[in-house]
Amino acid sequence: MTTAPSARGFFIGDYAGLAPAGSSFASLSIRANDANTSNRTDAVFSSVTP
Numbered sequence: 001m002t003t004a005p006s007a008r009g010f011f012i013g014d015y016a017g018l019a020p021a022g023s024s025f026a027s028l029s030i031r032a033n034d035a036n037t038s039n040r041t042d043a044v045f046s047s048v049t050p
Contacts, residue, residue, distance in 0.1 A: 015030045023050040027045065
């Protein structure tokens with residue numbers, strides 16, 4: 001948490017997206033990662049099938 005980018009407080013994630021993909025959904029979010037100070041955030045994509 002303390003290595004998250006600072007934006008008037010700890011910035012732990014933002015910019016979430018959800019889109020239909022055929023019979024599934026595609027999800028994308030930006031999150032703070034595991035203390036890598038040279039690259040503080042990761043883009044995380046996943047596909048979800050109900």
